[in-house]
Amino acid sequence: MSDGGGDRLVDGFRLVVFDLDGVIYLIDRPIPGAVEAVGRLRAGGHLVAYATNNASRRSSEVAELLTGMGVPARPEEVLTSAAAAAELLRDRLPAGAAVLVVGADALRAEIRAVGLRPVGRADEEPVAVVQGYGPQVGWAELAEAAVAVRSGATWVATNTDRTLPSPRGPLPGNGALVAALRTALDRDPDLVVGKPEPALFATAARRADGAGALVVGDRLDTDIEGARRAGLPSLLVLTGVHGVVDLLAAPPQARPTYVSVDLAGLFDPDAVVRVPGEPTAGGWSVAVADDALEVSGSGRPLDALAALCALAWSTAEAALLPVRAASPAAERALRALGVPD
Template sequence: MSLIEQHDALLLDLDGTVWEGGRAIDGAVDFINSCGLPSVYVTNNASRAPEAVAEKLRGIGLKVETADVLTSAQAAVTLAGEHVPQGAKILVIGADSFRDLVTAAGYTVVASADDKPDAVLQGFDPSVDWAQLTEGALAIRQGAKYVASNLDSSLPTERGLAVGNGSLVAAIESATGVSPVSAGKPEPEMFGQAAKLVGAKRPLVVGDRLNTDIAGGNAAAMNTFHVLTGVSHEMELIEASKEYRPNFIGDSLSDMTRSAHELAPGAQGGFTARVDGHDVLVDNGDSTATSVQALRTVLEVVWSMGKAPRYIQPVSEKAESVIRGWS
């Protein structure tokens, strides 16, 4: 039975998983449209309204409705409801679409600490500046509850990793000594909300970042599938602590048509791996074996070790040829 057949919904990350800089990752659109499972697009990006995210996904060819999108801004508004009463005053640091979500939820949006807000909600937007951060800091010092959409320190762009919401949150933390509660990945609540949207009982969390997508899915007690199309690559997987380790690993989304046994860490492709002191030696390998098969073989061994190995040492010519490209 394939991995996809063992689950009833996909909870999909966007950047590095479905698209990169707005461009569809090769094969992603065809796979998602034809996989036969409902998909929820779970994104830590709080700068776009759900409607805008859905429209952009349709623009690359995906069959998506607005209800299929869950942003960290939406999750933050839901989380705020656990800390402040209906109709409370909320100062929003972030995009206008974030303010619209807060208003639609029945809260009063304010722009100044002088308005004595009950909470400060912070999400990423390129327009966030010193003045907004200062109003937030002043309000928090006055006792406002502090909620962040997410704590990603960086944001993938076509030019590389840019400053993310977590880095902007750090400025307020430094000024106030107060850390926010966070709604987005890797917190488990966001994945629970996503599963409820489609009534999923056996969802599969799919992403490219170990410290957000995979950690969050694991924390939510859901199966996790890691794709090597984005941020976290082979060496990060090898060095990953337990909470960041996915159940399954693939080159791309289409690998989910393979069996769960093949996608889980374990010896395959004719490769062998063994511990030698502080190193792991990788030997053999069939002529048609792939890099990801070598990786799964190695992961079974290194994840059973007390700590990450010093080096991954290829022994055979085939092992050398595939490990050479690991990063």
Template sequence: MQWLLDLDGVVWTLDTPIGGSVEAITRLQELGHQVRFVTNNSSLSRTQYIDKLARFGVVANHEQILTSAMAAATLVKEGERVLAIGERGLIEELENVGADLVVPKRLEDAEGLDTVVLGWYRQFGYADMSNACVAIRSGARFLATNADPSYPLERLVVPGTGALVAAVVTATGAQPIFAGKPEDPMVQLVRPLLTDETIMVGDRLSTDGRFAARLGVEFGLVHSGVREEHDPDIPVSLQAGSLAAIVAMKVG
């Protein structure tokens, strides 16, 4: 069968692998299962994700990595003048589709741009907010990689892209189009890859759970990342403490 795995809170928390996950993924691959990684985290490029997985002992290729930055890039056309606020993963995917990435030196440079794309950006500051504000108020489209409000570290929780989006929404009154799970652009990206038996495993009901429901696949909820209130509208097929436990339940 095919496994669609969220990364943050399922495979790792930032730079620490979650107990048993690496072994579980390796086992699935040895048993001939197809494993793909579907993440709303736009910070790393596909190559960087492959390298990070390799550091932890997981072998993956470009076709196995699906990020919210890729989903956002499907909404951008070649030659579009784009203000990209994000890390390498977002910049690379926008470059891949031929976007003209504009780096404003003065506020006026942000005026009249076609599109603002906002992703997780750990250097996010007032200048970024101001540029986005000027661009959007002068007519730019507003795209965001994802709405995740927070990012789980091992013990603590820090702001996610949704928190940065909220700042720009407050400043402009504009609502973004979201690209990542559970929204349409990511659904369109993943749907052609589905096989008869596919399961999505994630730690967040509002993104991973809704995404699985929209794809019409099983959802395995793990408690190794963020903890969200139970939502009776989001079906959960299986739940367990970790990916390793879900894999054990499915393949023994």
């Protein structure tokens, strides 16, 4: 890594906590290198956990999906926002209370598993509404939720991810559906359970028994911010939702500790960088010129990224500037990082 160490990043941690969508798989296809990366971690004696905001599958279903992709996983290694939301409601409501579920069957199953009664209509007098992602969610379910919340039901969202990564590009996530209900109700949910709230990561980190945990994610506003709220270091991989331009504009609470193109950064010191670096380091120089962040010099693309972060994060104005190459090597590096021309 460019911060001077020759050791593998993963050697500093007992536990690695992965986000799923955009890190391990896209919808139902493993991301290249993910199967091998998890296998290497297990072979090296590391603990593995998965923390996902996607509430459309139960932990056992996620574990089965991962195992089918060649990533052996146990249900107890999977932490979902659906299960976390159900446990939160269990702790707040009397046994058998009616909860209106907007989402997939997995979320209904989690509500039922904690002794609450999932319902689908507002006239069944639910005391709470829980809203999670489900590909079949439509106007009718949102309408029932709106009526229930207006009647006094507590509104809990499993997460507010605006999009889901997919091979076809970002698709509407639960946050988009929450936004529709927020518009209709002119108010926010009473509680949001999933990332960036720290609960999922804090629960996972306890399994490391103080030996160190690293969060790996593709979203700055959920994975990385959630890791920071939980007091954990994080690795941003560029295989999912957020890329370099998003990283440069990230607010302080959503800035990762490390960045790599993919999961190879866990094992290869040359495939990961600590951010921010210095504006002039690793053979690169970044300066503000003609209302742009101008990159000159040559070297490792990731070192150019670290230098860019140093300057972009120095002021709010710099974070909004476009990036421009001032040398052929810089042009190649920015292209390798996916920075648009």
